[in-house]
Amino acid sequence: MVGGAVAITLIVGSAAFAGWDPIVFAIVTPVLVVLAVVLVLFSSLTVVVDDEVLRIAFGPGIVRYAWPLDRIQTWQAVRNPVWYGWGIHLTPNGWLYNVSGSEAVEVVFSDGRRRRIGTDDPEGLMAALEAARRRT
Secondary structure, three states, rough: OOOHHHHHHHHHHHHHHHHOHHHHHHHHHHHHHHOOOOOOOOOEEEEOOOOEEEEEEOOOEEEEEEEEEHHEEEEEEOOOOHHHHEEEEOOEEEEEEOOOEEEEEEEEEEOOOEEEOOOOOOHHHHHHHHHHHOOO
């Protein structure tokens, strides 16, 4: 998604760069910088389950979240509709954290809140959660 936006911006801005139109250059350059930062920050999603916490981190780890395992009530594998998209945003099923694909694990907390964590291995994430629960 961001890659497509970068490509479109480059195509639109190429005329400005060829002629060095300062107004278009002043618009295109910050847009490319913002898109590049977003691409780096949200290029990947790392999910870690340890004995106490479920942690997720986007890209280099500047954007990250952690939830205590003792507050997690249930989890299940789910498929997100294509219109849920990617990124961090609120859906009808709670907050979604996703960088690609439609597979996710929905975690339900003891207070009823829901989080969907995108993953290409939902069975592995659920197995890690189950193993951590057995250890506690």
